Amino acid sequence: MKITFHGAAQNVTGSKHLIETEDGFRLLLDCGFFQGHRKEAEILNRNFPMDAKSIDAVILSHAHLDHCGLLPLLVKEGYTGSIYATPATMDVAAAMLADATHIQESDAEYLNRHLQKNQVHIAPLYNEADCKATIDRFVGVQYSRLGGGWTKLSDSVRFKFYDAGHILGSAVILVEIKESGKTKTIAFTGDLGRTNAPILWDPEPIVENVDILLSEATYGDRLHEPPAETERLVREIIERAIKHRAKIIVPAFALGRTQELIYVLHKLFHTQGFPKIPVYLDSPLASHVTDIFKKHRNVFDNQTWKDFNASHDLPLMFEDLIYTRTTEESKALNEMHGPLMVISASGMMEAGRILHHLKNGIENPNNTILITGYQAENTLGRRIQDGVSLVRIFNRKYHVKARVVSAHSLSAHADQVELLEYIGAAKGLSTLFLVHGEEQTMQTFASLVRSKFSTISVGIPKRGDVVEI
Numbered sequence: 244m245k246i247t248f249h250g251a252a253q254n255v256t257g258s259k260h261l262i263e264t265e266d267g268f269r270l271l272l273d274c275g276f277f278q279g280h281r282k283e284a285e286i287l288n289r290n291f292p293m294d295a296k297s298i299d300a301v302i303l304s305h306a307h308l309d310h311c312g313l314l315p316l317l318v319k320e321g322y323t324g325s326i327y328a329t330p331a332t333m334d335v336a337a338a339m340l341a342d343a344t345h346i347q348e349s350d351a352e353y354l355n356r357h358l359q360k361n362q363v364h365i366a367p368l369y370n371e372a373d374c375k376a377t378i379d380r381f382v383g384v385q386y387s388r389l390g391g392g393w394t395k396l397s398d399s400v401r402f403k404f405y406d407a408g409h410i411l412g413s414a415v416i417l418v419e420i421k422e423s424g425k426t427k428t429i430a431f432t433g434d435l436g437r438t439n440a441p442i443l444w445d446p447e448p449i450v451e452n453v454d455i456l457l458s459e460a461t462y463g464d465r466l467h468e469p470p471a472e473t474e475r476l477v478r479e480i481i482e483r484a485i486k487h488r489a490k491i492i493v494p495a496f497a498l499g500r501t502q503e504l505i506y507v508l509h510k511l512f513h514t515q516g517f518p519k520i521p522v523y524l525d526s527p528l529a530s531h532v533t534d535i536f537k538k539h540r541n542v543f544d545n546q547t548w549k550d551f552n553a554s555h556d557l558p559l560m561f562e563d564l565i566y567t568r569t570t571e572e573s574k575a576l577n578e579m580h581g582p583l584m585v586i587s588a589s590g591m592m593e594a595g596r597i598l599h600h601l602k603n604g605i606e607n608p609n610n611t612i613l614i615t616g617y618q619a620e621n622t623l624g625r626r627i628q629d630g631v632s633l634v635r636i637f638n639r640k641y642h643v644k645a646r647v648v649s650a651h652s653l654s655a656h657a658d659q660v661e662l663l664e665y666i667g668a669a670k671g672l673s674t675l676f677l678v679h680g681e682e683q684t685m686q687t688f689a690s691l692v693r694s695k696f697s698t699i700s701v702g703i704p705k706r707g708d709v710v711e712i
């Protein structure tokens with residue numbers, strides 16, 4: 244068989260790996276957006292690297308756009324097969340893809356309205372019809388432990404899902420391939436979560452032998468703070484906001500971090516004597532995704548039911564959690580006095596309603612800006628996180644006087660120790676390919692794996708690399 248690494252190879256976006264068997268079956272794992280430098284990402288996204296019509300099946304690990312964002316382009320270019328995903332991933336991906344489609348269409352419309360002479364008309368990468376056609380191709384397969392079992396794709400290829408513990412519905416894909424009378428297994432982690440993170444199961448160990456593992460290594464050179472640290476940090480921030488009647492402004496990542504934070508808040512507010520403050524979820528996408536979480540409570544972990552079972556509470560609902568839907572409701576928050584928390588997109592503070600909340604609250608030293616996720620270079624979020632004192636928002640300069648706090652414990656990715664444990668638990672593993680990580684991080688991690696597990700060969704493929712196995 245051959246594996247071609249079409250994306251998330253020595254970087255963290257554009258996840259796409261193609262497996263071709265001896266008998267000609269072509270299986271695509273993930274079909275994600277490239278993100279990052281705008282021009283470069285645009286070129287990579289517009290030039291689909293394979294013939295969509297020649298693919299026989301697609302399996303999706305999870306619903307983050309860097310893993311699923313190019314599925315509508317695949318369908319637009321002629322893919323007519325099924326897209327397999329867990330039921331929760333199907334629902335979340337539908338919401339994420341609809342949102343991405345809307346952004347693409349409105350971006351193209353904006354750019355076309357401001358075209359210079361001689362510039363050509365810009366078409367969105369895909370439109371609503373492509374998005375709908377993609378969602379229609381989804382086929383739900385439950386985690387193996389919940390009864391999903393093996394799904395047969397051809398006489399020689401079948402697969403099953405293990406829980407990856409990264410976001411709602413995220414899966415590790417185990418593919419079994421029969422070739423020349425031999426059976427081989429390939430596991431693909433997608434993105435791997437943390438142990439003991441709120442709501443989700445820990446990444447599940449694979450029962451079968453794993454001959455080849457494609458593992459993410461985003462934080463292969465780092466250790467995170469334990470998830471329990473989030474509770475301590477949030478408690479301290481809320482107490483400070485109450486004392487100063489101040490605001491806590493949380494730039495939100497719609498999927499994952501927002502729901503974990505809501506869970507932690509609910510747990511704290513649930514504690515006898517802990518002071519409650521109103522929490523406004525001011526992001527329609529995050530609100531929608533939170534509703535999807537409620538629908539898939541069967542994939543929550545045991546700890547969630549220990550935390551909330553007693554009172555039959557729903558983990559992601561509490562009295563003081565208020566969804567704002569309209570722009571007017573969002574604007575009204577600016578006039579309100581603290582203590583209150585507002586969770587609003589976008590996570591890296593580049594666009595969206597969060598800019599209005601920052602504009603309004605960034606110069607008040609009693610307010611807190613709580614950063615919950617990775618801030619890419621050259622974003623407003625990164626500048627604020629790095630401690631610059633003057634920032635530009637909507638063409639006006641503002642002094643950053645609010646306290647800025649980063650919650651490193653809220654990461655959705657396994658750290659170095661957790662990755663090593665996962666790799667160590669894979670039985671019979673002989674070949675490891677590191678994908679989804681920055682090159683330097685993966686080199687560091689590869690050396691560590693080689694020193695710990697001498698029998699495992701470790702590769703770090705580049706985009707476009709093909710390996711024969």
Ligand SMILES: [Zn+2]
Binds near residue numbers: 305307409434
């Ligand atoms: Zn992810």
